[in-house]
Amino acid sequence: GQQVMQIPQYQHVQEGEDFTTYCNSSTTLSNIQWYKQRPGGHPVFLIQLVKSGEVKKQKRLTFQFGEAKKNSSLHITATQTTDVGTYFCAGVPGNKLTFGGGTRVLVKP
Amino acid sequence: EAQVTQNPRYLITVTGKKLTVTCSQNMNHEYMSWYRQDPGLGLRQIYYSMNVEVTDKGDVPEGYKVSRKEKRNFPLILESPSPNQTSLYFCASSSTSRTGDYFGPGTRLTVT
Numbered sequence: 001g002q003q004v005m006q007i008p009q010y011q012h013v014q015e016g017e018d019f020t021t022y023c024n025s026s027t028t029l030s031n032i033q034w035y036k037q038r039p040g041g042h043p044v045f046l047i048q049l050v051k052s053g054e055v056k057k058q059k060r061l062t063f064q065f066g067e068a069k070k071n072s073s074l075h076i077t078a079t080q081t082t083d084v085g086t087y088f089c090a091g092v093p094g095n096k097l098t099f100g101g102g103t104r105v106l107v108k109p
Numbered sequence: 110e111a112q113v114t115q116n117p118r119y120l121i122t123v124t125g126k127k128l129t130v131t132c133s134q135n136m137n138h139e140y141m142s143w144y145r146q147d148p149g150l151g152l153r154q155i156y157y158s159m160n161v162e163v164t165d166k167g168d169v170p171e172g173y174k175v176s177r178k179e180k181r182n183f184p185l186i187l188e189s190p191s192p193n194q195t196s197l198y199f200c201a202s203s204s205t206s207r208t209g210d211y212f213g214p215g216t217r218l219t220v221t
Contacts, residue, residue, distance in 0.1 A: 042199055042213065042214050048209055097142070101151040
């Protein structure tokens with residue numbers, strides 16, 4: 001079956017620094033979604049990417065969908081303590097959402 | 110306010126005692142699904158439903174049942190819970206365009 005892998009599993013970031021988390025699928029995706037889950041909370045939808053090579057920005061967050069539609073990345077600039085949480089990508093090959101294992105982000109003030 | 114609600118939020122039960130976790134959404138969404146979240150394993154889909162009376166297995170359906178008799182409700186049924194079903198469960202809904210799932214607050218289940 002389809003697999004979605006995320007790296008790194010953990011990311012310790014100094015406040016103010018940038019970091020990137022990566023998402024790779026074993027199969028081509030129709031679209032990819034990103035979610036954020038704060039500690040103790042539920043996943044919250046951030047964005048969806050549909051087109052090959054698509055890049056979208058949300059303030060300090062930049063999302064990219066690979067040309068082959070099998071990988072994606074999330075880049076956060078000038079990390080803040082509010083960025084703490086786990087970021088999940090989720091691939092949509094059909095009717096199902098398949099989630100990656102997530103990148104847990106810890107911010108050092 | 111658009112929301113997905115789950116009940117109960119916390120449940121401790123014993124092996125073999127049937128239980129139901131309810132899920133309801135007020136957004137008239139066609140698509141609903143159940144996930145379980147376990148440390149190190151991320152979110153895994155249990156069952157999903159494309160519309161009323163249409164359900165299908167996700168990645169980890171064993172030991173679970175669902176029904177979709179009304180559009181707004183999608184209960185998760187554990188006929189004979191076992192300790193390996195101890196987990197955090199999320200219900201989610203979205204429109205048929207699948208432009209982002211709305212998640213409920215979660216139900217933390219412990220089976221002893």
